[in-house]
Amino acid sequence: MEINIDRVAELARLNLKAEEKKKLEKDLGAILDYVKKLDKLDTSKVEPTSHVLNMENVFRPDEAKSSDAASKALEHAPQTEGSFFKVPKIVQR
Amino acid sequence: MNTPLHKLTVKEAIGFCQKGGAQELVHALTERAQKLNPLVNAFLRFSASDINLPLTAERLPLAGVPVSIKDNICIDGREVTCASKILAKHVPPYNATVIEKLKSAGATLFGQCNMDEFAFGSSCETSAFGPCKNPWDLTRVPGGSSGGSAASVAADMTLAALGSDTGGSIRQPAALCGVVGVKPTYGRVSRYGLIAFGSSFDQIGPITKTVEDAAILLNVLSGHDPKDSTSASQSVPDFTQALKRDVKGLKIGLPKEYFIEGIDPQIEKSVREAAEIYKKLGAEIKTISLSHTEHSVAVYYIVAVAEASSNLGRFDGVEYGLRVPTKDLREMYFETRDQGFGQEAKRRILLGTFVLSAGYYEAYYLKGQKVRTLIRQDFEKAFKEVDVILSPTSPTAAFKIGEKSADPIAMYLSDIFTIPANLAGIPAMSVPCGFTSGGLPIGLQLMARPFDESTMLRAAYAFEQETGIYKKKPKLD
Numbered sequence: 001m002e003i004n005i006d007r008v009a010e011l012a013r014l015n016l017k018a019e020e021k022k023k024l025e026k027d028l029g030a031i032l033d034y035v036k037k038l039d040k041l042d043t044s045k046v047e048p049t050s051h052v053l054n055m056e057n058v059f060r061p062d063e064a065k066s067s068d069a070a071s072k073a074l075e076h077a078p079q080t081e082g083s084f085f086k087v088p089k090i091v092q093r
Numbered sequence: 094m095n096t097p098l099h100k101l102t103v104k105e106a107i108g109f110c111q112k113g114g115a116q117e118l119v120h121a122l123t124e125r126a127q128k129l130n131p132l133v134n135a136f137l138r139f140s141a142s143d144i145n146l147p148l149t150a151e152r153l154p155l156a157g158v159p160v161s162i163k164d165n166i167c168i169d170g171r172e173v174t175c176a177s178k179i180l181a182k183h184v185p186p187y188n189a190t191v192i193e194k195l196k197s198a199g200a201t202l203f204g205q206c207n208m209d210e211f212a213f214g215s216s217c218e219t220s221a222f223g224p225c226k227n228p229w230d231l232t233r234v235p236g237g238s239s240g241g242s243a244a245s246v247a248a249d250m251t252l253a254a255l256g257s258d259t260g261g262s263i264r265q266p267a268a269l270c271g272v273v274g275v276k277p278t279y280g281r282v283s284r285y286g287l288i289a290f291g292s293s294f295d296q297i298g299p300i301t302k303t304v305e306d307a308a309i310l311l312n313v314l315s316g317h318d319p320k321d322s323t324s325a326s327q328s329v330p331d332f333t334q335a336l337k338r339d340v341k342g343l344k345i346g347l348p349k350e351y352f353i354e355g356i357d358p359q360i361e362k363s364v365r366e367a368a369e370i371y372k373k374l375g376a377e378i379k380t381i382s383l384s385h386t387e388h389s390v391a392v393y394y395i396v397a398v399a400e401a402s403s404n405l406g407r408f409d410g411v412e413y414g415l416r417v418p419t420k421d422l423r424e425m426y427f428e429t430r431d432q433g434f435g436q437e438a439k440r441r442i443l444l445g446t447f448v449l450s451a452g453y454y455e456a457y458y459l460k461g462q463k464v465r466t467l468i469r470q471d472f473e474k475a476f477k478e479v480d481v482i483l484s485p486t487s488p489t490a491a492f493k494i495g496e497k498s499a500d501p502i503a504m505y506l507s508d509i510f511t512i513p514a515n516l517a518g519i520p521a522m523s524v525p526c527g528f529t530s531g532g533l534p535i536g537l538q539l540m541a542r543p544f545d546e547s548t549m550l551r552a553a554y555a556f557e558q559e560t561g562i563y564k565k566k567p568k569l570d
Contacts, residue, residue, distance in 0.1 A: 003447060005443070008443050008446050008447045008450065009443065011446050011450060012402065012430075012442050012443055012446040013406075013409065013426045013427055013430055014427065014430050014431055014434070014439060014442065014443070015427040015428060015430070015431035016431065016439070017431070020436065020439070024436075024439060024440060024443060027440055027501050028440070028443060028444055028447065030501070030502060031394060031444060031501060031502060031505075032444075032447075032457075034390075034391060034394075034502055035391040035392075035394060035395055035457065035461075037388070037391060038388055038391050038392070038395075038460050038461065038464050039460070041385075041388065041464055041467070043460060043463035043464060043467070046463040046464075046466050046467060047463070047466055048459055048462030048463045048465070048466060049462050049463075049465040049466045049469060049516075050293065050462060051293050051323070052279050052280075052293065052469065052517065052518030052543075053279065053280050053323065053325060053518065055323070055325075058322040058323075060319050067187075068186070069186040069187050070186075072169075072184075072186030072187075073186045073412065073413070075184075075186075076182070076183065076184045076186075076413060077412055077413060078410060078411075078412075078413070078414075078415075078416035079416070085411055085412050087411055087422050087425065088418075088419060088420060088421050088422050088424075088425055089420070089421050089422065090421065090422045090423075092420070092421055
C-alpha cells in the first residue's frame with residue numbers, strides 16, 4: 001500500500017524530518033497491508049460498533065459550580081496575557 | 094516486626110498503617126526506590142514530599158497506604174508527562190476522579206510511573222525519559238504501556254499502582270513482571286482526568302501483588318461518575334466478598350484460537366496446566382471458539398489509532414506543555430508537534446489521520462468498526478456457554494530491550510491476546526501462573542462477562558491461593 005506521507009503529515013499538522021519520512025512511510029505501508037486482511041470478511045450485513053455500552057445522549061443538569069481550574073490552567077500555559085492564552089500572529093502582514 | 098515493610102501487601106499494610114505506621118512505610122519505600130529506581134527506571138518522579146497524609150487517614154479504608162500512579166493520570170498541582178516531551182512541565186489544574194477516590198479512601202500518592210509515550214507501546218521503550226527495565230532481568234522490557242507501574246510493584250518499590258489499559262497495557266506488563274493486573278469492564282471506572290488515548294477502549298485499573306489487593310483497590314476506584322459520560326451506572330459490589338477458594342461447577346472456556354503458532358510452547362504448557370488445576374478444583378473446562386480473534390490486532394490498529402490521532406490533536410502548543418517559538422501560529426503547530434512527539438506517537442497519529450481521511454474512511458475505519466462488532470458477538474456467544482475464559486496474557490515472556498522496537502507489527506502482535514477484551518469492553522485480568530525455564534514470569538489471562546469482575550476475581554483468587562506462585566520475587570538486593 002502506497003500512501004502520500006506529505007499529504008497525511010499536512011493533515012496531522014506534523015513537520016517530519018527528511019530522515020524519518022522514509023521510515024514512517026514504509027512502516028505505514030506495511031501496517032496498512034497488514035490491516036487489509038480484514039477485506040476477506042464479509043461485513044455487508046454488520047452494524048459498526050462505535051461504543052460498547054450502547055448508551056446514548058447522556059445528560060446532566062447544567063449547574064454552575066465553583067472552580068479555580070481556569071486560573072490554574074493559565075498559570076502553567078506557555079504564554080498568556082490577562083485571562084487569555086497568547087499565540088503568535090495568525091495572519092502575517 | 095518480621096516482614097520487611099516493602100514486602101507487605103496492601104491488605105497487610107492497611108493493618109500496619111491503622112496502627113500509625115504509614116510514615117514509616119512510605120519512608121521504607123522511598124529508601125528502596127532511591128536504591129533501585131536508578132536500575133529499573135520505573136518511577137519518573139518520586140520524593141519524600143509525596144507523603145501527604147491527612148491526620149485522619151488511619152481511620153479511612155486505605156489508612157495511608159502508598160499507591161503509585163501511571164504518569165497519564167492527572168494529579169492537581171503535580172507535573173504529568175505521559176512520558177512525552179510535548180507535555181514536559183505540564184501541571185494539571187484538577188484531580189482525576191480516581192485520584193479523588195484514592196485520596197478520599199486515605200491513600201498516599203507515592204511516585205509517578207514510567208510508561209510508553211502516550212501509552213503507545215508494549216515495552217515501555219517509547220518513553221521520552223528512557224526505558225523502564227524488567228525487575229526479573231534488567232536487560233529485558235517490563236511490557237507496556239504501564240511498564241513502570243508493573244515494574245515498581247514487582248520490585249517492591251511500591252505496594253500497588255494504577256495503570257491504564259487500551260489494548261492490554263495493564264495486563265501484558267503485569268504478566269511480564271509477575272504481578273496481578275486488572276482491566277475492569279469499560280465504564281466501570283471513571284476516565285475523567287486520564288489523558289485520553291483511545292476513548293472507546295481506555296480503562297484505569299490496579300496493578301498489585303495479590304488478587305485480594307486488586308479487589309480492595311477496585312472497591313475504591315469503581316463507580317459512576319457524572320464527570321465521565323461513558324461511565325456506567327451499574328451498582329458496584331464489594332469485590333473482596335467474591336474472594337472464595339471455590340470454583341466448583343464454574344464453567345471455564347479455553348478458546349482454541351488463542352493457542353496458535355507463534356506462542357512460546359512454555360507459555361502454552363503453563364496455561365494448559367492452569368486449566369488442569371481448575372479442573373482438579375472442580376471447574377468444568379470446555380474448548381470454545383472465538384473465531385474472529387486473528388483480526389483483533391488489525392481492528393485495533395485502525396480504530397484505536399483513529400481515536401488517538403483525534404485525541405492528540407489538542408497538543409498544539411497553545412494551552413499547555415511544550416511550545417516551540419515560531420513567527421506564525423500555523424508553523425507553531427507543526428514545529429511543536431514535530432519536536433514534541435516521539436516516533437511511535439507520530440506513527441500512530443499519521444496512521445489514524447490516514448484511516449479517517451476522505452476517501453479511506455469507509456475502507457478502513459468503518460470496516461474496522463464492523464469487524465469490532467463481529468469480535469463482540471464472538472464473546473457474547475461464548476459467554477452463553479462459559480462463565481470465564483482462560484488464555485495466555487502474552488504470547489511470549491519478557492523480550493530483550495531493542496528486540497522488537499524496529500518492527501512495529503511484531504510489537505503490535507504482542508498484544509494479540511489482550512486486545513479482544515478491549516474491543517468487546519469486557520473485564521479481563523492477568524495473574525501469575527508460572528515461570529519459563531529462564532526464570533521469567535508467565536501470566537494467565539481471565540476474561541468474564543461485562544460487569545462480572547466478581548466471578549473473574551474469584552477464579553483468579555482460587556488459582557492464586559492454590560498455587561502460591563505469586564510468592565516468588567525477583568532478586569534485586
